[in-house]
Amino acid sequence: MNNSKKIILVSPRGFCAGVTRAIDVVLETLKKYGSPVYVNHEIVHNKHVIDDLTKKGAVFLKNIEDAPKDRPIIFSAHGVSKKITNYAKDNNKTIIDATCPLVTKVHVQADKFYKLGFKIILIGHKNHPEVEGTMGQLPQDAIYLVETINDINELNFSGNDKIAYLTQTTLSIDDTQNIINELRKKFPNIESSPKEDICYATSNRQKAIKEYADKCDAFIVVGSKNSSNSNRLVEVAKKAGCINSHLLENAESLNLSNYSSSNIIGISSGASVPEILVENIISKFQKNYSLEIENVSLGEEDVQFKLPKEVRK
Numbered sequence: 001m002n003n004s005k006k007i008i009l010v011s012p013r014g015f016c017a018g019v020t021r022a023i024d025v026v027l028e029t030l031k032k033y034g035s036p037v038y039v040n041h042e043i044v045h046n047k048h049v050i051d052d053l054t055k056k057g058a059v060f061l062k063n064i065e066d067a068p069k070d071r072p073i074i075f076s077a078h079g080v081s082k083k084i085t086n087y088a089k090d091n092n093k094t095i096i097d098a099t100c101p102l103v104t105k106v107h108v109q110a111d112k113f114y115k116l117g118f119k120i121i122l123i124g125h126k127n128h129p130e131v132e133g134t135m136g137q138l139p140q141d142a143i144y145l146v147e148t149i150n151d152i153n154e155l156n157f158s159g160n161d162k163i164a165y166l167t168q169t170t171l172s173i174d175d176t177q178n179i180i181n182e183l184r185k186k187f188p189n190i191e192s193s194p195k196e197d198i199c200y201a202t203s204n205r206q207k208a209i210k211e212y213a214d215k216c217d218a219f220i221v222v223g224s225k226n227s228s229n230s231n232r233l234v235e236v237a238k239k240a241g242c243i244n245s246h247l248l249e250n251a252e253s254l255n256l257s258n259y260s261s262s263n264i265i266g267i268s269s270g271a272s273v274p275e276i277l278v279e280n281i282i283s284k285f286q287k288n289y290s291l292e293i294e295n296v297s298l299g300e301e302d303v304q305f306k307l308p309k310e311v312r313k
C-alpha cells in the first residue's frame with residue numbers, strides 16, 4: 001500500500017455570509033431571550049451546527065404551530081412563505097428573521113414581477129424549504145416550478161403572457177444555464193432578475209471545484225445529505241472529471257479503505273459546513289498516511305451581512 005497521499009484543499013469552501021449570519025442570529029437570540037429559542041425548520045442544513053445549537057438551547061421545529069406562544073420564533077436562512085410569516089404575525093409572535101438577504105432578494109424580485117403582471121417560473125428543487133418559501137410569496141397560480149428541462153413542456157402560457165424566471169440560490173450553475181437556454185428557446189422574451197439569483201457562495205464553490213477536481217483521483221465534499229449546495233458540489237466534481245466524488249458528513253463517516261488507491265484527494269465543503277469538520281477528516285488521513293497538503297484558491301470572499309435589528313448588538 002502506498003503510504004503517502006496528497007490532499008488538494010480547495011477554497012473558497014465552508015461557511016458563507018448567510019450561514020454565518022443565521023447561526024449568529026440563533027446565538028444572539030439565546031443571549032437576549034434565554035433558552036429555549038424556537039427555530040422554524042433547521043436554521044441551516046448541517047447536522048453538526050444543528051446538534052451544537054440544540055445543546056445551547058435552540059429547538060428546531062418542523063411545524064411553526066408547535067412553537068409556544070410566548071417565545072420568539074426564528075425563521076431559517078432558507079426563508080419562509082407568506083403563510084408562515086402571517087401565521088407568526090397573527091399569533092403575535094416576535095419574529096427574528098434569519099432568511100439570507102440573498103434569498104430575500106429573490107422574494108422581492110418575485111413580488112416585483114408579480115405586481116408588473118408577469119407569470120413567473122421558478123427553477124429549483126421541489127420540497128426544498130427555500131423553494132417553498134419563494135413559491136409561497138405569491139398566489140399558487142402566479143408561480144410555476146421547473147426542476148428539469150422536461151418540465152418546460154408542461155408550461156402553457158398564452159401568447160400575450162409576460163414571463164419571467166427566477167432560480168433557487170443554490171443550484172448548479174451549468175444545469176441551470178441549460179434550463180434557461182431551453183426556456184429562452186420557448187419564450188424568447190422571457191425576463192430575469194437584473195442580478196443572478198444563484199448566490200456568490202454557491203457560484204464560487206462550484207467554480208473552484210470545477211477548476212481542480214480533474215487533478216484529483218477522488219474528491220470529498222464535506223456536507224450534510226439535505227444540503228442542496230453541498231450536493232451540487234459533488235455533481236460539479238463528477239462532471240469536472242472526478243467520478244470518484246462523494247459527500248461526507250464528517251470524519252466518522254470517512255471509510256479510509258475507500259481511498260486506499262487514491263493518491264491525490266481533493267477536499268472542499270458546502271456553505272453550511274464548519275471548518276472543524278474538514279480539519280477532522282484531514283486528521284484522520286494524517287493518522288494513517290504521510291500527507292502533503294496543497295491549498296488552492298480561486299480567491300477570497302469578504303461578504304458580510306448585518307444581523308436583523310431585533311438582535312443587533
Ligand code: SF4
Nearest residue numbers: 016018019100169199
Ligand atoms: S448559500 Fe448563498 S443564499 Fe444560501 S445562505 Fe449562503 S449566501 Fe445565502
